[in-house]
Amino acid sequence: MSRQPEVLWAQSSGRVYLTISLPDAKDVSVKCEQQGSFSFSAVGVQGESFSFSLQLYGSILPEGCKTKIGLRNIFCTIQKEQKGWWKRLLKSEEKPAPYLKVDWNKWCDEDEESPSDLGSDGDDATHGGEDDESSDDGGMLYLPDLEKARGN
Secondary structure, three states, rough: OEEOOOEEEEEEEOEEEEEEEEEEEEEEEEEEEOOOEEEEEEOOOOOOEEEEEEOOOEEEEEEEEEEOHHHHHHHEEEEEEEOOOOOOOOOOOOOOOOEEEEEEOOOOOOOHHOHHHHHOOHHHHHHHOOOOOOOOOOOOOOOHHHHHHHOO
8 A cells, every 4th residue: 555745835926836855765656647646656765665655736747747766755847738826736525535635835926936936947946045155154144234223
C-alpha cells in the first residue's frame, strides 16, 4: 500500500506550484494531463512507495509542467491553460485530503501579483525566501541612531 507525502500548494494567475516533501526520493514519476489530472509516484529512502493523484480545478498545459527534484522536496510547476485565479486547487468542493496544505511562503494574492511575477518561469520558487549571505550587517535590521534623530 502506498502512502501520501505532504504536499504544499500555491498559485499565481498562470501557474500552480506544488512542493512535495519527500527527502531523497527515487524513481520519481510525474504525469500531467490537459483535463487537469496530476499524478505523482516515487520511492522513499527506506523503499516505501508514495503516490497520489489530483483532479485540479481547471485545465492545464502538459508541456508547461516542470519538475525539479531537490534533496528534501520535489518542486512541480504546472502551467494553467487559461490565466486566472482558481477558487481552490481541486475540482471537487469536498474538503481536501489532510496531506494537501497551502504553501503560505509562496502564496501571492491576486492584487499583489506584479507584472514581473507573470513573466517568471517559476524557477525562483525553489529558493523559498532564503537569505543571501552577501550583506555584512550580520542579519541586523538597520535602525537610525536615536540620539541623532532627536537632535541631541
